[in-house]
Amino acid sequence: MWNKFLASTLPAQGSALAAKWDTLYWFLTAISVFFFFLIVGGMIYFAIKYRHKKGTPETTTYITGHHKLEAVWITIPTILVLVIFAWGYKLYVNMIEAPENAYEIHVQAEKWVWEFHYKNGRKTIGDLFVPLNKPVKLIMTSEDVIHSFFVPDFRVKQDVVPGMYTSVWFQAEAPGKHEIFCAEYCGTSHSGMLGQVIVLDDAKWADFEQGKEIAQSDKPVSMQDQGAELFRKRSCAACHSLDGTRRVGPTLKGLFNADVPLADGTTVKADENYLRESIEVPTAKIVQGFAPSMPSYKGQLTDAEMTALLTYLKSLK
Amino acid sequence: MSGNYITSEKGLWSWMKTLDHKRIGVMYLFTILTFFLIGGLFAVAIRIQLAHLGKNIVTADQYNKLFTYHGAIMVFLVVIPAIPAALGNFALPLLVGAKDVAFPRLNLFSYYLYIIGALVACSSLLVGGADTGWTFYTPYALKTGVATLYVVAGAFIAGFSSVLTGLNFIVTINKLRAPGLTAFRLPLFCWSIYATSIIQVLATPVLAITLLLLIMERVMKIGVFDASLGGDPVLFQHFFWFYSHPAVYIMILPAMGIISEIVPVFSRKPIFGYKAIAYSSLGIAAISFLVWGHHMFVSGQSKLANFVFSLLTMLVAVPTGIKVFSWVATMYKGSIRFQAPMLYAFGFLELFTIGGLTGIYCATIAIDVHLTDTYFIVAHFHYVMVGGTLMGLLAGMHYWFPKMTGRMYSEVAAFWAWLFIVVGFNLTFFPQFILGSQGMPRRYYDYPAKFTYLNRMSSFGTSLVSIGFFMVAIYLIYAIKKGKIAPSNPWNGLTLEWQTTSPPPTENFEQTPVVKDWFYEYRSKA
Numbered sequence: 010m011w012n013k014f015l016a017s018t019l020p021a022q023g024s025a026l027a028a029k030w031d032t033l034y035w036f037l038t039a040i041s042v043f044f045f046f047l048i049v050g051g052m053i054y055f056a057i058k059y060r061h062k063k064g065t066p067e068t069t070t071y072i073t074g075h076h077k078l079e080a081v082w083i084t085i086p087t088i089l090v091l092v093i094f095a096w097g098y099k100l101y102v103n104m105i106e107a108p109e110n111a112y113e114i115h116v117q118a119e120k121w122v123w124e125f126h127y128k129n130g131r132k133t134i135g136d137l138f139v140p141l142n143k144p145v146k147l148i149m150t151s152e153d154v155i156h157s158f159f160v161p162d163f164r165v166k167q168d169v170v171p172g173m174y175t176s177v178w179f180q181a182e183a184p185g186k187h188e189i190f191c192a193e194y195c196g197t198s199h200s201g202m203l204g205q206v207i208v209l210d211d212a213k214w215a216d217f218e219q220g221k222e223i224a225q226s227d228k229p230v231s232m233q234d235q236g237a238e239l240f241r242k243r244s245c246a247a248c249h250s251l252d253g254t255r256r257v258g259p260t261l262k263g264l265f266n267a268d269v270p271l272a273d274g275t276t277v278k279a280d281e282n283y284l285r286e287s288i289e290v291p292t293a294k295i296v297q298g299f300a301p302s303m304p305s306y307k308g309q310l311t312d313a314e315m316t317a318l319l320t321y322l323k324s325l326k
Numbered sequence: 327m328s329g330n331y332i333t334s335e336k337g338l339w340s341w342m343k344t345l346d347h348k349r350i351g352v353m354y355l356f357t358i359l360t361f362f363l364i365g366g367l368f369a370v371a372i373r374i375q376l377a378h379l380g381k382n383i384v385t386a387d388q389y390n391k392l393f394t395y396h397g398a399i400m401v402f403l404v405v406i407p408a409i410p411a412a413l414g415n416f417a418l419p420l421l422v423g424a425k426d427v428a429f430p431r432l433n434l435f436s437y438y439l440y441i442i443g444a445l446v447a448c449s450s451l452l453v454g455g456a457d458t459g460w461t462f463y464t465p466y467a468l469k470t471g472v473a474t475l476y477v478v479a480g481a482f483i484a485g486f487s488s489v490l491t492g493l494n495f496i497v498t499i500n501k502l503r504a505p506g507l508t509a510f511r512l513p514l515f516c517w518s519i520y521a522t523s524i525i526q527v528l529a530t531p532v533l534a535i536t537l538l539l540l541i542m543e544r545v546m547k548i549g550v551f552d553a554s555l556g557g558d559p560v561l562f563q564h565f566f567w568f569y570s571h572p573a574v575y576i577m578i579l580p581a582m583g584i585i586s587e588i589v590p591v592f593s594r595k596p597i598f599g600y601k602a603i604a605y606s607s608l609g610i611a612a613i614s615f616l617v618w619g620h621h622m623f624v625s626g627q628s629k630l631a632n633f634v635f636s637l638l639t640m641l642v643a644v645p646t647g648i649k650v651f652s653w654v655a656t657m658y659k660g661s662i663r664f665q666a667p668m669l670y671a672f673g674f675l676e677l678f679t680i681g682g683l684t685g686i687y688c689a690t691i692a693i694d695v696h697l698t699d700t701y702f703i704v705a706h707f708h709y710v711m712v713g714g715t716l717m718g719l720l721a722g723m724h725y726w727f728p729k730m731t732g733r734m735y736s737e738v739a740a741f742w743a744w745l746f747i748v749v750g751f752n753l754t755f756f757p758q759f760i761l762g763s764q765g766m767p768r769r770y771y772d773y774p775a776k777f778t779y780l781n782r783m784s785s786f787g788t789s790l791v792s793i794g795f796f797m798v799a800i801y802l803i804y805a806i807k808k809g810k811i812a813p814s815n816p817w818n819g820l821t822l823e824w825q826t827t828s829p830p831p832t833e834n835f836e837q838t839p840v841v842k843d844w845f846y847e848y849r850s851k852a
Binding site for chain 2: 018019020030033034037040041044045048049051052055056059060061067068069070071072073074075078079082083086087090091093094096097098099100101102103104105153154155157159161162164165166167168170171172173175188190191192193194195196197198199200201252254256
């Protein structure tokens with residue numbers, strides 16, 4: 010019960026590194042709890058024991074220092090922090106030195122999406138597919154401002170900087186999904202710049218590498234729900250609200266079949282073909298009052314996915 | 327001369343043109359507390375937004391401005407100047423037995439620089455508001471709205487106020503000490519202000535240059551930090567933290583100095599390990615210049631740099647530990663009073679110990695990789711800056727309030743306010759350590775549902791802290807008007823400010839005091 014509570018204060022252990030990281034974290038916590046009780050406990054104990062009682066004479070002992078005691082509280086903390094430093098550095102070297110055989114994936118970050126480029130030419134947005142129990146190295150750069158690639162379950166984080174490459178590696182040991190956060194403030198939808206690492210077993214990974222579709226679930230899901238899931242995964246909400254508020258892009262509330270004023274002064278009816286064109290070639294028709302800043306999704310959605318997404322967009326009343 | 331420094335001259339104009347360090351200190355305190363209220367209201371809005379999932383009271387863009395102004399106001403206009411400029415100005419010349427600081431005109435000029443800097447920074451609100459966070463990281467700060475320039479320019483101007491105040495204090499401590507007041511008789515508050523002033527004078531110009539480069543890059547398009555102009559975005563972080571890390575010690579050292587004064591007075595005992603505490607202030611100031619890279623463990627900085635910065639950062643724990651252990655040891659076999667200044671010293675010890683210990687997590691590179699840029703960091707620096715600096719400020723305000731105003735406040739009201747602040751503070755920020763460990767990044771407008779419970783607890787804590795601060799404001803304002811008349815030495819302190827009247831005359835002392843011993847000569851009369 011106690012162990013379960015403590016474990017719940019940390020994310021799940023999704024990588025080979027996580028368990029080692031957690032050990033050091035709990036070591037630090039044990040030391041901290043000890044010193045907290047030593048210092049604050051000592052303070053409370055002295056405060057009560059030596060409190061001034063009304064009507065009694067003031068009796069204090071004239072003490073100005075104690076060299077041996079001071080030597081103790083210089084030496085012990087020095088040794089402790091050096092041990093902690095060495096342990097932390099050793100683990101850090103393990104964290105940043107990727108094995109030679111690591112599978113490389115290129116990551117491109119831009120406001121407010123993660124793009125992943127694989128060796129076989131595939132590209133995914135929001136979802137990072139990786140093999141189980143194999144080292145993966147990400148080589149990352151940013152299109153605009155600094156972002157930071159953070160997977161709590163793996164205990165790794167690395168800033169993604171424009172104009173240079175940074176890298177991070179991990180070995181996923183837990184199949185399933187693990188959240189990706191952007192940890193460096195990057196503007197309006199910083200908290201919406203989410204993604205997930207999807208860890209595939211050997212068979213599914215082989216399928217993925219050959220370019221096959223990866224079925225996420227065996228249960229039938231309605232078109233609208235599939236669309237909603239795509240909407241979330243591709244971080245569409247980072248720029249498009251569903252409740253009418255203005256974000257970087259126009260709201261999608263009640264968009265279907267509405268008349269949309271364009272930057273060139275004309276108006277267009279938001280039917281299926283307009284929506285599809287705006288997703289695949291966002292610069293074709295710019296909505297009045299908005300900058301053309303949306304990336305192209307051409308070739309990133311299968312026809313089935315596009316239909317699901319449109320079904321969802323049509324449902325937004 | 328008629329009466330004291332408050333009554334000697336009348337009218338607003340007499341305050342605005344005053345050269346009296348005590349009046350300037352009181353003006354700083356009043357201005358800083360006003361900004362503290364504004365910055366605090368921003369914080370309350372942030373916590374209301376985070377109390378529930380999704381949009382509550384502000385949009386994402388408004389939220390980003392809220393935390394930018396909360397951070398920039400609290401750091402540059404409140405926490406950095408709070409103790410040195412306000413309480414330092416008021417108390418330092420009294421503590422060294424001087425009539426004033428070394429350069430009174432420069433002192434008043436520093437105050438106006440601070441005001442101009444603050445106004446320039448706040449005028450950014452009229453041009454849309456800045457949304458960079460208080461750290462102004464490039465290239466974001468180069469690409470976002472023009473309001474950023476105003477905040478940067480304001481911080482640039484206020485920085486000079488900090489440099490000149492530091493310079494003034496260094497000269498005051500070196501040249502204006504009363505006869506007999508040797509270096510090792512100086513009250514420890516003076517030592518800590520001295521160490522702080524050295525940092526202010528040496529580090530702040532680097533911030534000024536950095537901010538100037540940022541302005542030049544935006545206005546003139548010279549490539550320094552912007553990769554698209556051939557600059558290096560990470561270079562900005564080096565420059566920025568080269569100042570802003572030492573600045574953390576500008577914030578905490580004076581608070582440590584106040585605690586070193588209060589604990590002996592309210593324990594009726596000499597400070598334990600005077601020299602160790604004095605030297606540890608200088609030690610912390612020296613190391614503070616060499617640890618900035620620990621803010622950048624995941625920035626792409628080299629393995630060697632991370633090695634060195636982590637190792638040096640660890641060493642900060644040693645002088646800090648010396649101080650904390652010495653304060654607790656000072657209480658041993660004392661005669662301890664539970665009056666407001668001592669209560670805040672207890673609060674300081676509790677909160678600062680947590681802040682300090684969690685600093686070790688952040689210094690441990692591998693651990694920091696996961697924790698950096700999460701709520702763990704937010705919790706850590708609030709425990710240090712608020713738990714440390716603000717508790718120190720409140721301790722010092724309550725300690726010198728009778729000297730400053732000539733009145734006493736209600737100890738009962740002070741106790742309840744203290745309880746609300748300390749309990750509320752822990753409730754606000756302790757859950758954030760867990761949120762950060764679980765991986766919730768900072769500066770998030772919205773968060774995954776699993777973080778709701780702890781966020782709500784944190785927001786609830788904020789309401790307790792707010793109640794506590796309003797109580798402080800009410801009973802102190804009441805005390806100024808209706809409080810009991812304060813004696814010269816209400817706490818039985820031995821330092822020089824208690825040897826003159828409350829409030830002191832304009833020239834501080836009737837006769838120049840002569841110092842024959844150190845100020846911690848508490849010998850039991852029994």
